[in-house]
Amino acid sequence: MPKIVVLGTATNVPDLDHENSHMVLVGEERMVLIDGPGSPFLRLQKAGLDPEKLTDIVVTHFHPDHVSGISTLMMSMGLSQRKAPINIYANAHCTAFLKQMFDNYEWNTWHFFPVTFHTVPEEELHTIIDSDEFKVYTSPVKHFVPTFGIRVETKDSGKVFAYSCDTAPTASVVSLAQNADVFIHEAAGASEGHSSAKQAAEMAVEANVKELLLIHYPVNGFDYQKLVGEAKEVFSGPVSAAEDFLEINLS
């Protein structure tokens, strides 16, 4: 059952076919949203998923193309009579700003379900969720603000999924993605806090992953398929550009 549903794939400027990058890990008992730009409530519905089933929200870093929709998601859940608790995982930097954001929106007037914040330490392969179905780890990566990437290990199948999040090439990404079956790496373009498709492929080679998917790539008429070609020059396994609503089966 565990699967990843990609809810958005664009870098910071989305287009009609590519929302800003975010995804959801779906299990039998837990449903874990990973970032929330735009309207995650609508995006989950469009993917055929019930937002009320969300149990956890993981926020990788406090940039608007990753967090802007978390407040509206919380409000929509609160005002649709949600009673079930929810966990929010973020590093200290992001947690402080999320709380400030919710306070600025006077969230005490519209959320009526228990919310537990889990402050994620900046340590490598830190376990944030350990359920019957999967284990979710975070590791700090190299971006403009404190940010973590994610590794998911499924218990039945042993399948491993990793997501670089926004990052320049760095050793922690390699250990995070080590031997992953599916590795999603950003390809926004090389800079101090982002990577090119070629650099994503270099990380995939170093981490010995089986398959590489590119995400957080430029859209709006940009020929992002050419990024796949650039990655293929370095990484010999399967490479493709993740598309919105792609499902990655981890069972």
Ligand SMILES: [Zn+2]
């Ligand atoms: Zn960012």
